[in-house]
Amino acid sequence: MSGTTSTSSRLHLRRNSLELLQYAKRFQEKYILHPFWNDTSMGKIDEISRVSNVDIAEAGCCKYLLIEVSGCGSTYGQSKLVVRGDASCAYYADIFDKLKRQINENELRLDCKGGGRIQVDPATRTITVYGRSQEFGQADHEKTVEILRRKYPQWTVELHDDEY
Numbered sequence: 001m002s003g004t005t006s007t008s009s010r011l012h013l014r015r016n017s018l019e020l021l022q023y024a025k026r027f028q029e030k031y032i033l034h035p036f037w038n039d040t041s042m043g044k045i046d047e048i049s050r051v052s053n054v055d056i057a058e059a060g061c062c063k064y065l066l067i068e069v070s071g072c073g074s075t076y077g078q079s080k081l082v083v084r085g086d087a088s089c090a091y092y093a094d095i096f097d098k099l100k101r102q103i104n105e106n107e108l109r110l111d112c113k114g115g116g117r118i119q120v121d122p123a124t125r126t127i128t129v130y131g132r133s134q135e136f137g138q139a140d141h142e143k144t145v146e147i148l149r150r151k152y153p154q155w156t157v158e159l160h161d162d163e164y
Contacts, residue, residue: 113143
């Protein structure tokens with residue numbers, strides 16, 4: 001009798017295990033593999049208005065890019081220029097890639113207009129724009145200065161013709 005009982009309980013457990021696996025598979029297909037969860041744009045910027053106009057180093061010298069952000073989804077036809085500079089980026093392409101990772105590429109497009117260098121001196125409250133990018137060419141420094149002046153109205157923002 002005990003042999004029959006243990007055999008039937010093993011069959012019962014095996015059947016329950018199979019049902020549990022099938023349930024888990026259906027759950028995974030329904031919820032975990034659902035397109036909502038696979039959306040790689042979650043948490044990314046999807047509106048031009050949410051892209052900050054300026055994001056540069058707080059002090060010191062850094063490479064910068066002038067990038068046009070334009071809408072291709074719900075904000076189609078809208079665009080704006082933004083300034084990005086990061087002292088931790090060794091290459092201009094790294095700065096571009098950093099912004100690219102932050103946006104939803106289904107909604108926004110990036111077009112690099114050129115680059116250069118920015119020197120930020122918080123002690124004297126001055127920002128100096130100069131130079132050019134080997135990878136992207138020279139940015140329109142006058143537009144860059146205009147954008148920086150709007151962000152830092154109390155600072156002196158100047159343009160130098162120095163290459164480096």
